[in-house]
Amino acid sequence: SKIAIFAENRLEWVYAFYAGFMTKSILVPIDFMLPVDDLSYILSDSKPEVIFYSNETKEKVEEAIVSTELSITQINIDEFNLEDFKTDTETLPELDTEDTAVIMYTSGTTGKPKGVMLSYGNILSNINGVTEFVKIYTETTKTLVLLPLHHILPLAGSVLATLHAKGAAVFTPSLNSEDVVATLEKHKINNIIAVPRFYSLIRKS
Numbered sequence: 001s002k003i004a005i006f007a008e009n010r011l012e013w014v015y016a017f018y019a020g021f022m023t024k025s026i027l028v029p030i031d032f033m034l035p036v037d038d039l040s041y042i043l044s045d046s047k048p049e050v051i052f053y054s055n056e057t058k059e060k061v062e063e064a065i066v067s068t069e070l071s072i073t074q075i076n077i078d079e080f081n082l083e084d085f086k087t088d089t090e091t092l093p094e095l096d097t098e099d100t101a102v103i104m105y106t107s108g109t110t111g112k113p114k115g116v117m118l119s120y121g122n123i124l125s126n127i128n129g130v131t132e133f134v135k136i137y138t139e140t141t142k143t144l145v146l147l148p149l150h151h152i153l154p155l156a157g158s159v160l161a162t163l164h165a166k167g168a169a170v171f172t173p174s175l176n177s178e179d180v181v182a183t184l185e186k187h188k189i190n191n192i193i194a195v196p197r198f199y200s201l202i203r204k205s
Contacts, residue, residue, distance in 0.1 A: 002048040002103075004028040004072075006039065006057050009149055011171065012077035014159055016052040017149075021092050025050075027102045028115075029150035032057050040064040041112055042105050043072070054078050097121030104152050118152065126156055131165045136191070141167030143191040144183065146175070146198065157193040167191075177205045 003020045005027065007013050020027040028046045030039065032054075039060055043051070047070065053061045055078040065072055095101075101120045105113040130136040137143070143162040147154035162169045172183040181202065183189065192198075 001025045001050065002028055002046055004030055004043065004046065004048040004051040005053075005150075006030045006032055006051060006061055007054040007077060008032050008056060009145060009171065010054070010077075011082060012052075012054075012080065013149055014169070015082070016075075016077065017155075017159075018092075021095070021101075022090070024093060024095065024099070026100050028105075029102065029155065030105065031107075031148065031150045033148075034060075036060050036063050036067070038113060040067045042115075043070060044068045045113075046103055046115060048072060050075060052077055095120045097124060102152070102155075104150070123156060123160065127161045127164050130157075130161050137161045137165035137167055139166045141165055141191050142187055142189050143167060143169050143193065144180075144189045145169050145171045146180070146192065146194055154193050162191070177201050181205050 001023065003016070003025045005013060005016050007016075017027055017029070028042070028048055030042055034042075043064055050073045051061060051065075052075050054076065058076060061074065065074070097120050099120055100117045101123055102118045103115040104118060105115050107113065131138075141162055143158050145154070145158045147158070149155045149159065159169050168187075170183060170187045170189060173179045184202075
């Protein structure tokens with residue numbers, strides 16, 4: 001099965017993603033800022049059975065699904081409270097490194113967005129590189145989740161590698177520079193995956 005995620009960065013995004021890993025599904029993270037036309041194209045191209053979305057993206061999802069005439073199970077993550085779910089820790093199932101784990105869509109600046117298939121082996125090789133060989137991530141690592149998770153760098157660098165090493169992925173209340181600086185100080189962040197402009201903003205703050 002394929003699972004699409006069309007929502008802003010938040011804890012529920014990560015839960016939805018790992019739900020895909022637990023069921024050996026193919027994950028399709030989609031930029032929640034995309035217009036309906038691009039969302040419709042990606043849904044038509046990838047044909048997911050399930051889509052996770054939020055109140056913020058609900059209208060776009062409903063419009064896109066109508067236009068594609070696809071039968072997709074819709075799950076609004078705002079209808080759940082994570083505090084209501086108490087479960088034991090579970091180990092991920094045995095995954096074939098050759099299987100497709102994620103389909104990442106390009107921005108489409110030179111035409112329609114193109115789906116790039118990444119295998120579990122692709123992702124694991126990167127994670128192992130920074131947790132076992134270089135050890136950038138450890139159990140004491142606290143990584144700031146800042147960049148949008150529909151890109152592979154922040155997804156792998158902010159969340160997957162951090163959790164693989166049993167570290168903590170920390171979300172900011174907003175991208176407002178004051179909130180970011182407060183989060184850095186409160187949680188003693190020691191790992192940031194970002195772009196040059198971010199460091200410029202932090203410096204100015």
